[in-house]
Amino acid sequence: MLRKRSRLPRLIAAPIAAAALTLTVAGHQASAAGTGPSAPGGAGASGKAAAAPAPCLAGATTLLGDLDGDGRPDKISNPGHTGTKMTVQWGAADGTFGTKQTVSKLLGAKPGEVATAAVADFQKDGKLDMVVNIVEPSGVDDPATARVADYRPGPLKRANLASAHARHLDIGDSREVKQLRIANYGDDKYPDLAILNNAGDGVWDREVRLTKARSGPGSYDSEQQYKYGEHGTPAEPPAMPSDGWKHFYKSCS
Numbered sequence: 001m002l003r004k005r006s007r008l009p010r011l012i013a014a015p016i017a018a019a020a021l022t023l024t025v026a027g028h029q030a031s032a033a034g035t036g037p038s039a040p041g042g043a044g045a046s047g048k049a050a051a052a053p054a055p056c057l058a059g060a061t062t063l064l065g066d067l068d069g070d071g072r073p074d075k076i077s078n079p080g081h082t083g084t085k086m087t088v089q090w091g092a093a094d095g096t097f098g099t100k101q102t103v104s105k106l107l108g109a110k111p112g113e114v115a116t117a118a119v120a121d122f123q124k125d126g127k128l129d130m131v132v133n134i135v136e137p138s139g140v141d142d143p144a145t146a147r148v149a150d151y152r153p154g155p156l157k158r159a160n161l162a163s164a165h166a167r168h169l170d171i172g173d174s175r176e177v178k179q180l181r182i183a184n185y186g187d188d189k190y191p192d193l194a195i196l197n198n199a200g201d202g203v204w205d206r207e208v209r210l211t212k213a214r215s216g217p218g219s220y221d222s223e224q225q226y227k228y229g230e231h232g233t234p235a236e237p238p239a240m241p242s243d244g245w246k247h248f249y250k251s252c253s
């Protein structure tokens with residue numbers, strides 16, 4: 001018993017020394033990789049966490065910014081600023097962009113449904129976020145309500161634009177959303193939302209959702225609506241902002 005014990009330290013000593021050597025080598029490699037100019041090899045996780053460049057505009061209706069969180073800019077196009085014809089092209093490692101994919105299809109809109117989206121970095125964490133609304137228009141005066149209405153903070157999944165932190169947004173609870181646009185209300189640094197909707201009985205509204213620091217677009221607020229909202233009709237719809245992206249993002253060139 002005693003003899004066995006006395007030999008124990010020596011038996012353990014060798015493995016410990018080996019382990020210490022391994023740690024030293026690993027530590028050296030890690031620091032060497034960290035000091036490299038690009039360190040692309042690094043641990044996979046650290047590569048993924050690399051910050052993407054700030055979003056920028058490649059034209060009035062085209063935003064370059066990281067939507068899926070891989071650190072590479074993706075290309076988001078929003079013809080007419082309406083949010084109804086938005087497309088995404090995922091950025092590749094060599095700086096090119098993949099084929100255009102319609103946001104409507106990625107979101108899984110069904111036949112007859114209209115998908116509307118607005119993209120900006122609402123909480124200013126460097127990753128683009130998306131507001132989505134999916135509704136089957138009523139075709140009559142009575143507004144249809146949304147099947148899906150979410151605020152989806154980035155990163156979003158490439159396959160279906162899902163977010164791990166998506167939350168319901170009340171934009172489609174009682175109104176039929178026609179357009180979603182980025183807007184600037186209150187003049188802080190957080191992008192806000194302007195919504196064109198069918199409110200029923202021949203009334204089309206511009207509704208607003210203001211963004212608070214780091215929380216994304218808020219709920220309906222009658223004071224903000226009174227201050228920034230507007231009524232109209234299908235024939236004379238309320239004015240909608242088209243300079244939201246331009247206000248918050250600089251040109252890429």
Ligand SMILES: [Ca+2]
Nearest residue numbers: 066067068072
């Ligand atoms: Ca990306």
Ligand SMILES: [Ca+2]
Nearest residue numbers: 121125127129
């Ligand atoms: Ca964000």
